[in-house]
Amino acid sequence: MTTDTSSLYVEYKPLLSSIAYRMLGSLTDAEDIVQDIFAELETMQTDHILNMKAYLLKMVTNRSINMLKSARKTREVYTGPWLPEPETADAGQTPETAAIQAESVSYALLVLLEQLSPVERAVFILRETLDYDYRDIAELLDKSDANCRKLYSRAKQKVSTAPVPGREERAAAEPPIAVPVESTRVTSDHAKHAEILSRAFMAAANSGDFREFVGMLADDARLYTDGGGKVRSAIFPIIGSNRILAFLQGIAPGNIKPENQLLIDVNGQPGLRLNRGDELFAVLSFQFDSDARPVRMFMVTNPDKLQHVTP
Template sequence: MEPTLETLYTTYRGLLQSIAYRMLGSITEAEDIVQDLFIAYAQSPTHAIQNEKAYLIKMVTNRCINNLKSARKQREVYVGPWLPEPQVSSLEERPDDSFMQREHISYALLVLMEQLSPVERAVFILRETLDYSYQEIGELLNKTSTNCRQIFSRAQKKLQPELTDATAKADLAERLSISFIEASRTGNFQHFVTMITEDAILLSDGGGRVKAAINPIYGRERIYAFLHGIHVKRDASYQVRLIHTNGSPGILIHAGEEVYAMIAFQPDATGEKAQSIYFIRNPDKLSHIHLQ
């Protein structure tokens, strides 16, 4: 008996949205693509489909590849650095509340994945997060299994800095977050900046919507000056709290129900200090965050 559209939607929506989010780096766009996918599915002849799950994954993957190709042109005129939309949850939420939480990809890895071509990104996600065989990936993308293996190998090399000990990275992210929160309370960021590399980089994404650094900020001293300047000018009502962002500790800054920023970190090769600081300010990328 052929499953109903409602059954397919209930069964696979979370999986499809997680794939789309990892492909696009946007929760909003992922939700839109999956919604449009099911509308198209309802209007198409489906009697010949033997494996609905594989068919839906192929549909969402191809739609995301096409979306990425056009998105890259749009990002050429984006104001300041473009960063992915963070997936934020409170520390109280259980890690198995959803597929996206169970199979999370770190925020830093999402940033690095911007280096990949759309096809490289698709192969990496299908292999790394869904454990698909190269043959299965080849069938989805109309490529040979050998070609998919080569594409995956190339992607791995580009992402290697973030494909290391997840426990150590999470521990560093938590220590960085706690130090930042303490610095925000006292106004002294000296200890925090000792936990970042000398040549660290801070990227601030305001998207032209809010005030943010249009250019990357390089070096420990300049990052210190930037953070100190923000602290001096910030509204006294702002609160800084520890949260989970894409499964790892991060920082949320808010005033009441209004979210000001989300901060995440990428460790250096040693895993002992932060190499990059990601400062997400664009309201469009924070609107889905619901404070508890």
């Protein structure tokens, strides 16, 4: 990279990467898009660009929309629920990591964003998670302010009552849980509850009895596992605390051992890294409703989605 491009890379890569990741739910694809943008920028004459930040934001947003349109067909025939790649960090906090987490989008919200069209998702992310005004969003997407307002309103309604993504017949059979958008935000209160729940899971694994842990869940809680057809996992949501208990008691032997668990940060909230021996087996995270009840658990076991997990 030239000196100018390198300085732009340092300045804008974190912002562009966060937008691409929130759009795609894939750290790998987000990295590819950002690298391609700066590789293209290296070959361009940029003297005519008056607002470089706006130019780069438009590039990353539009490329993410195009990639998401292509990816949706693959995700529709995915084996089991398609869950995003988790973004993880060590549980120990430094001022720098705390600042990053303060701007994190919860894993639960990323899951719900799968219900939106690519353009709805772009508007929602720019407005809800980055607090952009409608005028700026309209310029980025070449739409009117009024159109962006309608897209945002529609998107917010969808994510408030949406089932987790999957094939149409699976989604239709799953009763929706009404979870306000506000309850999917990363907050200190939810972080506290997530840590308590994570530690309860670790204690259950230590004792071999998950009844007390499952007793902390809502009666109609759901567990979603994403093995992507590459490792054995449930291809349908596991609904209800009794079924979740049976599932956990069934997979725990040989898979979930107390010495192979680590409390980590998952998209700004405490979650768990589960190892099988020396190898990463799964990342576990939680979603709460407006009363702080644990209503959803997400277990990612697809090895392709665990490549960026903190060692």
